[in-house]
Amino acid sequence: MNRVLDRAFTFFRVALAEMVAYRAEMLIWVLSATMPLVMLAIWDAAVADGPVRGWGQVEVTRYFAVNLVVRHLTAAWVIWELNHLIRTGGLSTWLLRPIHPGWWSITETLAAWPMRLVILAPLVLGLILWRPELIFWPELANLFAFPLSVLLALWLMWSVQASFALLAFWIDQSMGFFSAWVALWGLLSGYLIPNALLPLSLGEAARWSPFYATLGAPVELLLGEAPIATTLLLQLAWSMLSFLLLGVLWRRGLRRYGASGA
Amino acid sequence: MAGAPPAVVVEGLSKTYQVAEKAPGVWGSIRSFWSRKSRDVHAVRDVSFSIAAGERVGFLGPNGAGKTTTLKMLAGLLHPSAGELRVLGHRPYDREADYLSRITLVMGQKQQLLWDLAPIETFELNRAIYAIDRGDYRRRLDELVEMLKLGPLLDRPVRNLSLGERMKCELCAALLHSPQVLFLDEPTIGLDVTMQEQVRRFIFECNHRDGATVLLTSHYMLDIAALTPRLLIIDQGRIRHDGSLESLTREVAPERRVSVAAVDPRLAELGFQEHQGRMIRTVPAEDTNLLLSRVLALNPLWEVGVEAPPVEEVIARVFRSEADPRVEARDRG
Numbered sequence: 384m385n386r387v388l389d390r391a392f393t394f395f396r397v398a399l400a401e402m403v404a405y406r407a408e409m410l411i412w413v414l415s416a417t418m419p420l421v422m423l424a425i426w427d428a429a430v431a432d433g434p435v436r437g438w439g440q441v442e443v444t445r446y447f448a449v450n451l452v453v454r455h456l457t458a459a460w461v462i463w464e465l466n467h468l469i470r471t472g473g474l475s476t477w478l479l480r481p482i483h484p485g486w487w488s489i490t491e492t493l494a495a496w497p498m499r500l501v502i503l504a505p506l507v508l509g510l511i512l513w514r515p516e517l518i519f520w521p522e523l524a525n526l527f528a529f530p531l532s533v534l535l536a537l538w539l540m541w542s543v544q545a546s547f548a549l550l551a552f553w554i555d556q557s558m559g560f561f562s563a564w565v566a567l568w569g570l571l572s573g574y575l576i577p578n579a580l581l582p583l584s585l586g587e588a589a590r591w592s593p594f595y596a597t598l599g600a601p602v603e604l605l606l607g608e609a610p611i612a613t614t615l616l617l618q619l620a621w622s623m624l625s626f627l628l629l630g631v632l633w634r635r636g637l638r639r640y641g642a643s644g645a
Numbered sequence: 646m647a648g649a650p651p652a653v654v655v656e657g658l659s660k661t662y663q664v665a666e667k668a669p670g671v672w673g674s675i676r677s678f679w680s681r682k683s684r685d686v687h688a689v690r691d692v693s694f695s696i697a698a699g700e701r702v703g704f705l706g707p708n709g710a711g712k713t714t715t716l717k718m719l720a721g722l723l724h725p726s727a728g729e730l731r732v733l734g735h736r737p738y739d740r741e742a743d744y745l746s747r748i749t750l751v752m753g754q755k756q757q758l759l760w761d762l763a764p765i766e767t768f769e770l771n772r773a774i775y776a777i778d779r780g781d782y783r784r785r786l787d788e789l790v791e792m793l794k795l796g797p798l799l800d801r802p803v804r805n806l807s808l809g810e811r812m813k814c815e816l817c818a819a820l821l822h823s824p825q826v827l828f829l830d831e832p833t834i835g836l837d838v839t840m841q842e843q844v845r846r847f848i849f850e851c852n853h854r855d856g857a858t859v860l861l862t863s864h865y866m867l868d869i870a871a872l873t874p875r876l877l878i879i880d881q882g883r884i885r886h887d888g889s890l891e892s893l894t895r896e897v898a899p900e901r902r903v904s905v906a907a908v909d910p911r912l913a914e915l916g917f918q919e920h921q922g923r924m925i926r927t928v929p930a931e932d933t934n935l936l937l938s939r940v941l942a943l944n945p946l947w948e949v950g951v952e953a954p955p956v957e958e959v960i961a962r963v964f965r966s967e968a969d970p971r972v973e974a975r976d977r978g
Contacts, residue, residue, distance in 0.1 A: 386776050389776075390773045393769055393770060393772070393773035394770070397766050397769060400762055401761065404762060404802075475752065475755060476755055476756065476757040478740065479721075479749070480757075481743075481745035481774065482774050638724050640723065641723070
C-alpha cells in the first residue's frame with residue numbers, strides 16, 4: 384500500500400511540476416477552449432425574447448457556466464501524446480518500465496486540474512458578476528453524485544482518446560477517425576447545444592450515447608436536469624465498455640508494435 | 646561464474662516485419678487505396694547465442710543488420726516472429742514487472758528524461774516506479790552522480806543540457822534501479838571523444854562493480870575494442886561471428902603491417918615500399934618474426950613497428966566478405 388501511495392504522490396508531484404513548467408501553454412489551452420462562453424452568448428440572445436422549451440436566460444447561463452467547468456475538468460490530450468509516442472517509437476521508454484504507461488498519462492491529466500481551475504476561476508467569477516442569479520444550490524444528492532459523474536466522464540474521455548490513439552499500431556492516419564468523433568461529440572455531448580434543445584428524437588437518442596456521458600451527463604446532473612441513478616449507470620456502462628475496448632486494443636497493438644525509430 | 650545459468654539465451658530467434666509499399670507520386674497514393682502492397686523484411690533470422698552472467702559482449706553490424714531489433718526483442722519491446730529467448734529466466738515479451746525491474750535498455754537516440762524538468766525529477770519518478778527504498782536510492786544516486794559527474798546538472802532543465810550531458814543523465818536514470826542486464830544501443834552516439842571515454846569508463850565500472858551483464862551495440866569501434874572482450878557480429882539478420890576480437894582478427898585479417906622509420910634501398914629489396922617517410926610492408930602474421938630479424942640484421946638501431954590492421958578495417962572486411970549473393974537472392978524471393 385505504501386508503494387502505491389508513494390507512486391501516486393510522486394507521480395502527482397512530478398506531473399504538477401510539469402504543468403507548472405507548461406503554465407503559459409496551459410493558459411492558452413484553457414482560454415482557447417472557452418466555446419461554452421461563445422455558445423452562452425448565442426443562446427442568451429436566442430432566448431432573450433422568451434424561453435425556448437422552458438429554457439430562459441438564467442437556465443442557459445447556468446448550463447454553460449457548469450459546461451465550461453466540466454469541459455475543463457474532463458479535458459484530456461492523451462490522443463496526441465500516445466499517437467506520437469507510437470508513431471515515433473517513443474513509447475519504448477515507457478514500455479521498458481515496470482508500470483503501465485497509462486498511469487502517468489492519467490496522473491498528468493489530473494495534475495492539470497489545479498492549473499485549469501486557477502485560470503477558470505476569474506472567468507466564472509465574471510459570469511457571476513454579470514448575472515448573479517447564476518448562483519444556485521443543487522440538491523445534496525446531486526452535489527454528491529457530481530464528482531463521481533465528472534470522474535466517470537473524465538475516464539470515458541481519456542479512454543476514448545487513448546483507444547483512437549492506439550489505432551496508430553495499425554494505421555498511419557488514426558487521427559482522422561478521431562476528427563469524426565469530435566464532430567459528433569460537438570453535436571451530441573451537450574457541448575454546443577443543451578441536449579434538451581436538440582430536435583426531440585435526436586435529443587432522446589443522444590442521451591444514451593457515449594458523447595453525452597462525457598459532458599452533458601455531469602452538467603445536467605449538477606443542475607438537477609438528469610436522474611442520478613440512470614445517469615451514473617449509463618456513464619458506468621460506457622466506462623466499462625471503453626475499458627474493455629482499450630484493453631483489447633492495447634494487448635493486440637503491442638504485438639504489432641514496431642518500436643520504429645527507437 | 647562456472648555453473649551459473651546464462652543471463653541471456655537466444656535460440657533460433659527471427660523477426661519479420663511487414664512493410665507497406667507505395668509507388669511514388671499522387672497516382673501511387675491513389676492506387677494504394679485499393680491495392681495495398683506489402684513485403685516481408687527479415688530483420689533477424691535464426692539467431693542463436695548465449696551470454697553468461699557478468700559478461701560484456703559487443704554487438705556489431707552495419708545499419709539494418711538486425712542489432713537494434715534483437716536488442717528490442719531482448720528488452721521485451723518486440724515480439725519475435727519465431728524462436729525462443731530467455732533473459733534472467735524470463736520471456737522478455739511477457740513484460741513482467743519483475744523482469745523489467747532487473748534490466749535496462751539505453752537507446753542513444755531516445756530519451757526517458759522529462760524534457761522541461763530537471764533530471765532529478767525523472768530520477769525521482771524512476772525511484773517511485775522501481776520502488777527503490779529511499780536510502781538505497783540516495784546511495785545509488787550519489788554513486789552515479791559521482792561517477793558521471795552530474796552534480797551541476799541535476800537541477801537544470803533537460804532542454805538546457807548538451808547532448809553529452811543529457812546522455813550521462815539518461816545513463817543515470819537507466820541505472821538507478823541497479824539492473825542486472827544492461828542493453829546499450831549506441832550509448833555514445835553523437836558524443837565528443839572525451840564524453841565517449843567517460844561513458845565507456847562508466848559502463849566498464851558498472852560491469853566491474855555490480856557484475857552487470859552488458860550487451861552493447863555501437864558504431865564506434867573504440868567502444869567495442871575497449872569494452873567488450875567478446876564480439877557478436879550480425880549482418881543481414883544472421884550471426885556471422887561469435888568470439889573475441891583477436892580471434893576475428895586472426896580469422897579475417899591474418900596479416901601484420903611492419904613499418905621502419907627509415908628510407909633505405911636495402912629495405913626496398915626486402916619488399917618494403919616508401920610511405921610518408923617510412924618503409925612499410927604487409928606480411929602474413931606467421932612471417933612477421935622472420936621479416937623482423939632480416940630488417941634488424943640490416944640495422945639493429947632502426948625503429949621498427951608492427952601493427953595488426955585497425956579494428957574498423959577488420960570489421961569492414963567481415964562485412965565485405967559476407968555479402969553473400971545467395972542470401973540476397975533468397976531475400977528477394
